[in-house]
Amino acid sequence: MRHIISILMENEAGALSRVAGLFSARGYNIESLTVAATEDPSLSRMTLVTRGSDQIIEQITKQLNKLIDVVKLIDLTEGPHIEREMMLVKVKAAAATDARNEINRLAEIFRGNIIDVTSNSYTIELTGTGDKLDAFIRAVGHEEILETVRSGVSGISRGDKSLSL
Amino acid sequence: MELTGAEILIRCLEDEGVEYLFGYPGGAVLHIYDAIYKQDKVEHILVRHEQAATHAADGYARSSGKPGVVLVTSGPGATNAITGIATAYMDSIPMVVFTGQVPTSLIGNDAFQEVDSVGITRPCVKHNFLVKDVKDIAETIKKAFYVATTGRPGPVVVDIPKDITAEKCEYHYPKRISMRSYNPVVKGNKRQIIKAVDLMLSAKRPMVYSGGGVILDRAAKPLTDMTRKLGFPITNTLMGLGAYPATDKQFLGMLGMHGTYEANMAMHNCDVLIAIGARFDDRVTGNIEKFCPTAKIIHIDIDPASIAKNVMVDVPIVGGVSNVLKEMMALIAESKQKPDQKAMAEWWAQIEEWRGVDCLKYETETDVIKPQYVVESLYKVTKGDAFVTSDVGQHQMWAAQFYKFDKPYRWINSGGLGTMGFGLPAAMGAQFANPKATVACVTGEGSIQMNIQELSTCMQYGLPIKIICLNNRALGMVRQWQEFFYQGRYAMSYMEALPDFVKLAESYGHVGMNIEKPEDVVPAMEEAMGKYKNRLVFMNFITDQTENVYPMIPAGAGLNEMILV
Numbered sequence: 199m200r201h202i203i204s205i206l207m208e209n210e211a212g213a214l215s216r217v218a219g220l221f222s223a224r225g226y227n228i229e230s231l232t233v234a235a236t237e238d239p240s241l242s243r244m245t246l247v248t249r250g251s252d253q254i255i256e257q258i259t260k261q262l263n264k265l266i267d268v269v270k271l272i273d274l275t276e277g278p279h280i281e282r283e284m285m286l287v288k289v290k291a292a293a294a295t296d297a298r299n300e301i302n303r304l305a306e307i308f309r310g311n312i313i314d315v316t317s318n319s320y321t322i323e324l325t326g327t328g329d330k331l332d333a334f335i336r337a338v339g340h341e342e343i344l345e346t347v348r349s350g351v352s353g354i355s356r357g358d359k360s361l362s363l
Numbered sequence: 364m365e366l367t368g369a370e371i372l373i374r375c376l377e378d379e380g381v382e383y384l385f386g387y388p389g390g391a392v393l394h395i396y397d398a399i400y401k402q403d404k405v406e407h408i409l410v411r412h413e414q415a416a417t418h419a420a421d422g423y424a425r426s427s428g429k430p431g432v433v434l435v436t437s438g439p440g441a442t443n444a445i446t447g448i449a450t451a452y453m454d455s456i457p458m459v460v461f462t463g464q465v466p467t468s469l470i471g472n473d474a475f476q477e478v479d480s481v482g483i484t485r486p487c488v489k490h491n492f493l494v495k496d497v498k499d500i501a502e503t504i505k506k507a508f509y510v511a512t513t514g515r516p517g518p519v520v521v522d523i524p525k526d527i528t529a530e531k532c533e534y535h536y537p538k539r540i541s542m543r544s545y546n547p548v549v550k551g552n553k554r555q556i557i558k559a560v561d562l563m564l565s566a567k568r569p570m571v572y573s574g575g576g577v578i579l580d581r582a583a584k585p586l587t588d589m590t591r592k593l594g595f596p597i598t599n600t601l602m603g604l605g606a607y608p609a610t611d612k613q614f615l616g617m618l619g620m621h622g623t624y625e626a627n628m629a630m631h632n633c634d635v636l637i638a639i640g641a642r643f644d645d646r647v648t649g650n651i652e653k654f655c656p657t658a659k660i661i662h663i664d665i666d667p668a669s670i671a672k673n674v675m676v677d678v679p680i681v682g683g684v685s686n687v688l689k690e691m692m693a694l695i696a697e698s699k700q701k702p703d704q705k706a707m708a709e710w711w712a713q714i715e716e717w718r719g720v721d722c723l724k725y726e727t728e729t730d731v732i733k734p735q736y737v738v739e740s741l742y743k744v745t746k747g748d749a750f751v752t753s754d755v756g757q758h759q760m761w762a763a764q765f766y767k768f769d770k771p772y773r774w775i776n777s778g779g780l781g782t783m784g785f786g787l788p789a790a791m792g793a794q795f796a797n798p799k800a801t802v803a804c805v806t807g808e809g810s811i812q813m814n815i816q817e818l819s820t821c822m823q824y825g826l827p828i829k830i831i832c833l834n835n836r837a838l839g840m841v842r843q844w845q846e847f848f849y850q851g852r853y854a855m856s857y858m859e860a861l862p863d864f865v866k867l868a869e870s871y872g873h874v875g876m877n878i879e880k881p882e883d884v885v886p887a888m889e890e891a892m893g894k895y896k897n898r899l900v901f902m903n904f905i906t907d908q909t910e911n912v913y914p915m916i917p918a919g920a921g922l923n924e925m926i927l928v
Contacts, residue, residue, distance in 0.1 A: 208544055211493070212481060223486050253671065260668035266490040266510060269544040363543065 200229070201255050202274040202281055202353045204361055205244040208267040209235050213242060216265050226250065226258055230283075230350035241269065241363075245352050270361060278356040284323065285331045286313075288345040289338055291320040301338065308334045319344060368497040368528040369398035372461065375504040377404040378536045381432050383423060383795055384408065385416040389436025390476060391463030394528040408795065408824065411816040413440050415788035417447020417518075418814070421456050422792030425775045426750055428581060430457040430512050431792065437463040438476030441522075442483065446782060448518045449487035453779025454602060455579055457516035459507045460484075466526040467495065480522045489517030497530040505540045514547025515666040516579055547665065551682030551690060559637075559661045559678045560694045566635035567706035568713075569595045572618065572647075575602030575778070576640020576664060576684050583607070583771040585688035586639060592695060593702055596714055598626035600641050602778040605768035610747075615714065616723075619647040620916050621760040624722035627914075627922040629714055630655060638662045640684040643673040644779070653921030663687050722914045722927055723764055732881050734758065734833045734906045738765035741803060741831055744888040749801040749829075750775065750793045754786035754810030757839035760912045762805040784813030790828045791820060801829065801892060808834040808861055808903075818871040821899045829891050830901045832864060835908045843911045868901035879905045 207213050214233055221228050229247040236243045248258060255273065262268055274281070291298045298320070305312055305322050308330065314321035324334055328351065335343065355361070366374065372395055376384060384407045388396045399407050410416045413435045420431025431451075435444045441462040451458045462484075465474040481493045490510050492503050503521060511519040563569060577586050583606045590597045590613060597607050598618040607614055616623035618630055630636070636658040641647070648654045651673060662669075662676040663684050670679045680687055725735045738761050741749070751766055752775040753759040759776055768774045775793055777785040790804040804811075811832055821828055833839075842856040865875030874895050878887045884904065891900040914925040 212485075215482070216485065219485050253675075257668065257672060264666070264668050266542070266545050 199251075199255070200247065200249050200275070202279065202351060203246045203248065203259065203262065203271060204274050204353055205246065205262060205271040206236070206269045206361055206363075207242050207244060207265075208269065209240050209242040210267060213267040214244075216267055217244065217246070217262065220261055220265065221248075224257075224261065226254065232350040232352055238363075245350070247351050269363065272355070272361050274353045274355055277359070279353055280356060281327055281351050281353040282325055283328050283331055283351050284325045284349040285334070286321060286323055286347045287335070287338070287343060288319055288321045290318065290342045290344060293317045297342070304334070304337050308337075310334070364533075365531040366534045367394065367398065367531050368500050368523070369394035371497070371500045371532070371534050372504065372523070372528065373398045373402055373405060374534055375501055375536055376432065377402070379504070379508050381405055384432050384434050385410060385419045385423070385792070386434035387413050387416055387436065387440060389440050389463060391437035391465060391525045392434060392440075392528075394525065395434065395461070395463070407434070408820070410788065410820050412814065413443035414446050414784065415791075415814050415817045415820065417444045417458070417460065418450065418782075418785050418788035419792035419795070420458055421447060421451045422752060422775055422789030423796045424451075424456050424458055424792070425789070426772050426793035427796035428772065429796075430459055430508060433458065433460040435460070435462055436476065437465055437480070438478045441478055441480040445484065445487065448484055448520065450777045450780045450782045450785060451518040452487045452489070454575060454777065455516050456518065457511040458518040459504075459511050460518060460520045462520060462522045464493070464522045464524040467524045468526070470524065480520065484520045487518075488520050491520035491522065493522045494524070494527055497527050497532045500527070501534065501536050502540070505537045506542065509540050509542070510545060514545075548667075548681050549665065549683040549686055551663065551680045551687040553690070555678055555680045556687060556690050557694060559680060560691055560698065562635055562659055562661060562678060563593065563637060564695070564698060564700040564702060567703055568632060568634040568710045569593070569637065569702070570629050570633035570635070570658075571595050571597035571637045571639065572600070572630065572641055573597065573603045573606050573639040574600040574641025577603055577606040578771045580640060580665070580683050580685045581771075582640070582685035582688055585685060585692060589688055589692050589695065592692070594707060595637075595702075596629050596711070598622065598630065600644070600647055600778075601763055601776065603641065604763060604774045605771040608769040609767035610769055615718070617763055618922070619644075620649070621764065621912050621914065623764075624720045624914055624925055624927065625714055625717040627916070627925060628717045631921065631923040632713070633658050636660045638676070639688070640664060642669045645673070648673065649916045649922050649924075650919050653923075720927065722925075724928070725910075729881065729907070731907045732878065732884060732904050734761050734835065734904075734910055735765050736881060737831060737833060737884055737904050737906065738762050738805065740884045740888055741805070742766045744885060744892055745801050745803065749773070749803045750790075750797055752776065752786045752789040752793060752802070752804045754804075754806040754813075755781045755783045756807050756810060757835075757843065757910075757912050758805050758807045758810070758833040761833070783810040786810060787814050787817045787828070787830065791817060791824075791826055794826045794828055803829045803831055805831045805833070807839060808832055808836065808864070809838045809858065815867070818868065818873060818899070818901075822872045825897075826899060827897050828899050830899070832901065832903050833906050834861075834864070834903050835906045835910070836861065837908055840912070846911070847917070864901055864903040868899070873899040873901055875901045875903065877903050877905065
């Protein structure tokens with residue numbers, strides 16, 4: 199099963215490599231990983247998406263907790279939560295063509311923003327779940343895509359519950 | 364008064380109560396060596412190879428319960444130390460290793476003797492630090508000792524660039540430290556403990572399986588008290604030997620791949636298994652699918668990640684084994700329920716039947732020296748009270764099987780990593796920690812050559828270690844597997860051109876002995892422990908080349924599927 203693990207850790211050099219090293223050393227897979235400092239600059243927040251049986255996920259959370267730099271973590275998928283991923287995608291869109299109108303419409307349907315325009319291309323910013331981003335790529339068609347960049351998943355739990363000190 | 368970073372480091376060690384610093388100098392740590400030169404509180408032990416420094420610190424830690432401390436230079440100093448750090452990591456030994464680093468301005472420049480020590484040690488340390496400011500040295504060292512010695516212990520590396528050791532600041536060593544990200548749980552959950560005790564008292568075929576965690580948490584006494592009180596059979600892992608007296612009737616010997624028949628059969632057939640400070644290693648469980656098929660399992664461990672890692676358990680208890688056992692004792696004393704005496708009598712009758720197989724018997728009427736006989740003789744001559752270190756291979760298993768450890772901290776071996784070359788330097792550390800005690804290193808002619816250079820260190824510091832070399836002219840455990848599983852194709856398991864160990868020992872200034880006949884074994888040992896009490900004696904026993912370690916559980920088999928002799 200797919201799990202989203204949210205980790206609060208010391209914002210120290212090498213903290214990221216401890217997590218990445220743990221996953222490679224123990225043969226766990228990482229589907230995506232995002233990390234940045236929080237409002238408290240001494241802490242980083244990491245969101246990690248992984249897959250595994252219940253037993254493996256239990257080991258992953260225990261092994262992560264064992265890392266000295268990890269302050270707290272939760273498995274977001276254990277409760278109601280929101281996940282978002284951002285994608286920047288550059289597509290073919292020659293000026294004054296139907297393609298340009300079509301991309302415009304699609305961007306609107308998917309609530310994307312066109313953030314850069316050239317005579318040959320559009321760059322679109324799109325936020326949502328991974329599924330939504332995949333759907334957009336399918337709708338545009340691989341042929342039309344010049345480049346995509348995805349941020350990886352960020353997640354937060356619903357309601358008043360929060361992961362903080 | 365302002366001190367240099369190097370002086371601060373040494374002051375920290377002094378304030379931490381460190382007696383010995385095992386190390387080897389080099390460019391990046393010269394300021395630190397200068398600071399060592401100017402004081403006399405912390406004694407530096409100069410080894411002959413950085414690997415030996417880590418093993419010596421490890422042997423010191425295992426035999427004293429105090430953390431071992433190491434100082435090596437950057438680059439090759441650090442990489443040579445890795446094997447010893449990994450050895451300590453696998454066996455959860457508290458150790459603090461200081462590695463020199465090239466000056467801050469050169470880090471990342473492929474400078475002379477530069478290696479990313481923090482990166483290269485990361486997978487085999489509990490934690491590591493790179494100090495980037497002289498003002499951080501004292502607090503980092505405090506943290507390093509705190510992390511290394513608390514919770515599940517382990518090695519911690521502190522990497523210090525050379526320029527930081529020359530800069531100055533005020534010295535202040537924090538008395539206490541707390542880390543928001545590190546708070547090991549030491550007290551077990553009361554409800555879980557109650558559940559465990561209920562299960563234990565209602566068991567019909569109970570079995571206690573205890574490991575190195577009992578030794579590390581100094582819990583031998585509560586373990587022994589509880590097991591005796593309940594009258595349960597007990598086995599110790601390779602790492603846990605000495606936690607329960609081996610000469611006691613309730614002790615079934617070691618379990619696992621080369622464990623006793625009675626211990627493994629009792630494991631396989633028990634209905635309640637009480638695992639204490641043990642981690643269900645693959646050498647213990649055999650085929651995990653066939654492990655303890657009828658047992659409800661209680662698992663006490665300070666490391667939550669050890670629980671339900673290999674084997675699913677029914678009653679997990681996260682906590683220090685010493686605390687948990689004491690709480691269990693109190694509950695058992697209060698409880699009206701007592702173990703079912705009739706069921707226990709039947710269980711013990713079954714165990715005695717297994718014990719009757721006498722799985723450790725070996726041929727005694729021979730002209731060649733049997734390795735088992737050498738270890739048994741060592742046990743007799745030292746009255747079971749020596750500190751015994753070992754290397755890795757057949758001799759290690761024979762030492763574990765035939766030396767009956769009644770006390771903890773006496774048996775020192777590389778169980779997890781299986782590091783050949785561990786024995787002699789570990790014996791040095793044990794001898795420093797216990798200067799008056801007999802320290803024996805049971806080894807083979809293969810293993811001893813992996814750190815033979817330390818005979819020179821032993822001479823320099825007058826360490827009267829007794830080296831018990833079981834010389835069978837083969838890498839015995841490799842040879843055994845080749846005999847069993849590779850139809851006798853002995854690829855690279857025989858060494859030609861072995862040195863004359865007597866002359867070798869003598870050239871280092873020690874005493875050497877060749878022992879070739881069974882009847883000479885005991886007199887030679889008596890001479891080594893008597894006449895040569897204060898000398899290092901290298902005892903080269905020419906043993907039976909074809910002897911194998913029995914019993915044995917082949918790979919993929921369950922604990923009840925042992926090969927007996």
